[in-house]
Amino acid sequence: MLVLALFFGSAHAAGVTPCSQQQLLAYAPDASEVKMHRSFAAPVISYPYGTKMAGWGWRLAVRVDEAGRVACYATKDQFGDDLPMNAARQAFLDGLAGWRYAPFVRDGSATAAIVVEQVSEQESPGRHLPLPGVPLVEVHVALGRSGCYGSCPRYQVDIRGDGRVAYQGDAYVDVIGRHEYNVPAADVAKLVDSLRAKDIWSLRSSYRARITDNPDYELILTMGGQVHRLDDYVGQSAGMPAAVSEFEDEVDAVAHSAMWTHLSRESLERLKAEGFRFDSRDGADLLARAMANRDSRDDGAMLELVKLGAPLDGSAFDAPWLRQRGGTVLDDALRNHRSQALVDALVAEGALTTDGRPDQNKIDAAFREAIEGGRLALVQRIWAVAGTQAHPSLSFKDVEGKISRQSPVTLLLSRPYDDDSWEGLAIAQWLAAQGCDLKAKATNGRTLLHIAASANDAGFVRYMLDAGVGASTPGEYGLPALGSTQNEDVAMILLQAGTDFSRMDDTNHQFLRYARSNHWARVVAWLKAHHEG
Incomplete structure (x- = not known):
């Protein structure tokens, strides 16, 4: 550094x-x-x-x-x-x-x-305190990560010098409960070397930032009869050296915490060795938690869990109000764009049936979740499932306050901020071919142009303009799509298409300040050339 x-x-x-x-x-x-x-x-x-x-x-x-x-x-x-x-x-x-x-x-x-x-x-530390030199068997490193106002993983790991590890998963992790296992003692020795090199023994016992709703991390370092506790609450915003966060990650790496917080083949093998009943209520809940956890990406492990007999009716969280909505394991799989092999397995296990018969309500719900998941292949996969209708419904009940009406499912498209593989444009084009109205408005005024602008997708924005949606079309709060984007290329496309942004700011100064804060040279130049004075 x-x-x-x-x-x-x-x-x-x-x-x-x-x-x-x-x-x-x-x-x-x-x-x-x-x-x-x-x-x-x-x-x-x-x-x-x-x-x-x-x-x-x-x-x-x-x-x-x-x-x-x-x-x-x-x-x-x-x-x-x-x-x-x-x-x-x-x-x-x-x-x-x-x-x-x-x-x-x-x-x-x-x-x-x-x-x-x-x-x-x-x-910097007030003084250097050398790490006590004790035999490795007298070393004990523990890390606890608490919850937050949200779905932060809550668990603890305890690592002994001889390689014994205990993991306790409490909430917002895929595998809950206590699990004991062993890691190489040589890995623990390297962890002690890192602890010494980072001089963490010399640091304060607490670094707490004056903010709220974040997770709290606690390190408990035991060297023989001496103990050093370190409380890290957004510590780097309170002067804590970054080395502490690096060491916490090293503790997780030695303890293999990730195999428990996110379902993996390794965790499945350990659960098998423990005699875990995969076809039980606990197995159902394990599958539901893994499927709903968008940070868990080992679809192969989830597929194996289904093949091991995990029921499909589990509960994902202890606090269901944190979920976007109620739904099935298949709904979560589609929303989190799991592999088609995993989706096929869930369908084969009856995820879209009730009492052995196709359930049109489940099919329609799954279709909507696939659209929100943003992967065309999964949208098409559910489209091919027949219930009492040949295909899922192309509309959904769109509720905003006291207003309720049927809107085309295209308006369910929404790109997560970190999803670089989102296929919103391809899905919109495919749905249009099935009969969806590209110019429709949601009950709150949102249009597909607003959705495309919010996704910062220049190609999608051009497609919607070519489809006849006006650049100045008012959306939610009466704002044009220009107010939805954080991308200069998209902003320029909309400005050049004739966006009237007087509803955003009558004097243009507010949007000009926004453009400057984003360092948009072309937008600022365009605004000055067309609207200055």
Whole structure:
């Protein structure tokens, strides 16, 4: 890591100056692209023990020129306000001239870019406390992860020096209950080496950020008769070194926590060895939890669980109100776009029947979930299932407040923010071929154009405009689709298509500020050329 120690004294002249408003307009790559282009370690500033800070960590935006050099910068705190300066932060900024990125390329040419980096700040230990030197058999490392206001996994792992491990899954994990097993003692020895290298024994016992509704993590480190507890509640926002979070992940890796929190073939083998009854109520609930957990991706393990006889009527969560809606295991499988082999197995096991007969209500519900899941092959798979009708219904009951009507199922499309494989356009085109009205409005006013813009899908937006949906068509709250996108290409398509965004802001200033905050150079230029004055 790049670490700058705090020093006191006047700041020297900076080699890189603050950006003007105009300089902050350029191509804005996402975090994954930035990481690939960065040629230095993620930035960290270290402060002496006992330093008082209103907030730890801040956001740094830098303009990177075509050669990958930093041209200027802008700083904001974690709440988007102006960043208070101190000597360490100024020294950090003075070093920006030495940063290098691989050039960012668009349309085959190197281009200037606005890169956003999160600068971590951490407190150094007050003094170094050497890790007690004890035999490995006297080492005990425990990690507990609590829940949050949501569906954060809640579990504990205990690792003994001789390789004995105990896992206890409590909530929002696929496998619940206590499970004991062994890992190589050599892995535990490496964990102790990492504990020593990261100097965690010297750190505070608690790092708690002044925010709410987040998970709490606790490390309990026992070395012979000596114990060090460390409470991490969003600790990196309270000065905790990032090494603690790294060590927590290492504990999970040694304990193989992931095989329990997310169903896997490994966890199935261990459950078999324990004599777990897969055809029981517990087996049904295990299948339901895994199927509903969108972060669990081992569809092969879920398929094997079905083949092992797990019933299809299990309950996914102890708190059902956190689920999007009630539904079956198949509904969850379709919503989370599981493999077609897994979906086929669930259908073969009777997921779409009642008392051995096709159930049209189940078929229609599954079709809607497949559309929400965003995979054309699964939509087509359920379309082929006949009940009392040859195909599932192409409409659904669309309720908004006291208004209720039948709307085309195309309006169920919605792209999750992290789903890069979403097939919304292909599904919309296929549904249109089956008879769905592309120009329909939901009861709240939303159209497919709004859905396409919200998905940041330029191809989908062009398709909807070509289908005759007007760029200014009002949607929810009377806003045009332009108000739904976070993508400059989509915004430009809609502006050039004649969007009237007076409903968004009569003076244009609000949207102009939004465009500037997103570093949209082309949009800002277009707004100035067409609406300035």
